[in-house]
Amino acid sequence: MAKKIKILFLCTGNSCRSQMAEGWARKLKSAEIEAYSAGIETHGLNPHAVKVMAEAGVDISAHESKTTDAVKDIPFDYVVTVCGHANETCPMWLSGSAKVLHVGFDDPPALARELAESGADEHAQLDCYRRVRDEIKTFVEKLPGNLPG
DSSP: OOOOEEEEEEESSSSSHHHHHHHHHHHHOTTTEEEEEEESSOOOOOHHHHHHHHHTTOOOTTOOOOBGGGGTTSOOSEEEEOSHHHHHHOOGGGGTTSEEEEOOOOOHHHHHHHHHHTTOOHHHHHHHHHHHHHHHHHHHHTTTTTSOO
């Protein structure tokens, strides 16, 4: 049996995008990938992310928002940053032997806030989460083939 690739999905707060990526990788690629997620800081698990992932058949409700300190002893093969801030501030020790790949996705909470401020209903706000959820799924479905060699 081939060794699983260890991937850390890194975001700013480990509340939404990185959690979605970890959930998809565990659901779709568990035979090939050992998936983790973390943040530069913690913002708590986003309940809207949990909701839209559940709609797609992926339960991330037991996930916890954690910082990179929680995974510092894991020898990752890849660190995939899913937001610009994480890409810009990725701790140097993470990229020691791991290859770093940046794949930026829109920030659903920020998009939903903008929609709420303009009077959009909750369904429209959740659609931001659904779109990003589906974009992340498409990326994960192509793993490990879309990782740098």
